[in-house]
Amino acid sequence: MASQSRKAAITSGNDDGILARVSQSTVVYHGKKAASNTAYVTKRLVKSTGKAAWILGTTFLILAVPFFIAYDRDQQITELELQNASLLGTPAPAGK
């Protein structure tokens, strides 16, 4: 252990030091590049997914939600009329 550290001290004396050499090595360079690319792509992906979700969500809100509410209410009125008709024994009023 001691000899290793001495060696490191000597090499650092000669050159920029092991940390600098490691950080300048091609493996680290490629790793860094890949990491930053991934981060960039992920950021863009999240951003565009968010935008798509926003567009889809607002479109759904405008187009589909009113339809479901209206449809549901129409079903309820029909059911109510059927109930009334069966309770009172009279045909449901046609145009309500």
Place this chain on the structure above:
Amino acid sequence: MGSYAEILPQTTTPPKEIEKKEEKIDYMDLPCPIPYEEIHREALMSLKPDLFEGLRFDFIKGINQRFSLSHSVFMGPMEVPSQSAETIKIPTSHYEFGANFLDPKLMLVGRVMMDGRMNARLKCDLTENLALKANAQLTQEPHMSHGMVNFDYKGKDSRSQLQLGNGALVGASYIQSVTPHLSLGSEVFWAGQHRKSGIGFAARYNTDKMVATGQVASTGMVALSYVQKVSEKVSLASDFMYNYMSRDVTASFGYDCIFRQCRLRGKIDSNGCVASFLEERLNMGLNFILSAEIDHQKKDYKFGFGLSVGE
């Protein structure tokens, strides 16, 4: 509006009569087609609702069976045409006063706006087959007033129309039923003031479940539309518009649902525009209107609500 009610029964009844006869088609007894300018009617009904932004209040008061007065108030932002890409809106408000006279043979409608604009319409049945329609628009600005007179002749299985307008506008159209379901039509027009003339052709195929129309004009316009009735309450519509001159293409798809207490129309088009329009019947003669339109591309959002009383 009056013309719709008059034509609708004719277009809906003939297919049933023909079904009874089955294969044998009497080509001398074809149904009367609908007018040339209304061939896209069903598609327009569901794809082009009367969208607005802001508040709208309409009040119609019937004085007697034929005569009625209308008041309407509008408040909200109004788009100002500008060169830049973003839309500029300025808040406006206006009041409109109108008078209607409706009679089976004669229809008179007049509207006066607060800023001095006036709009008058007349529809008069001269004989059983010949009708006169006139439309006039008067404004304070010079060269913005319009006037137009139409003569409509309704034959047994055809319709023809002669159109005369100011600015030396002359137009004529003719539409003929070819088979019980198919009708073909053509139009010519000449605008003397702008030195322009054009010719157009249209075809319409309708059964009681679907309507398909196509129209081409020498102005470069191609319009196709298709409406399918899914059930009693729901109908789906789509249309395609192409302009050869300006090279713009639009396709849109919409639905139209008529429920017992409300009518809902929604559409989406290829320009990134989503819209829906809800007319809710709150009470007898009291309608609540909600209108929403989102333009994703321009980031233009329009929401409106309104009440209409009477009718």
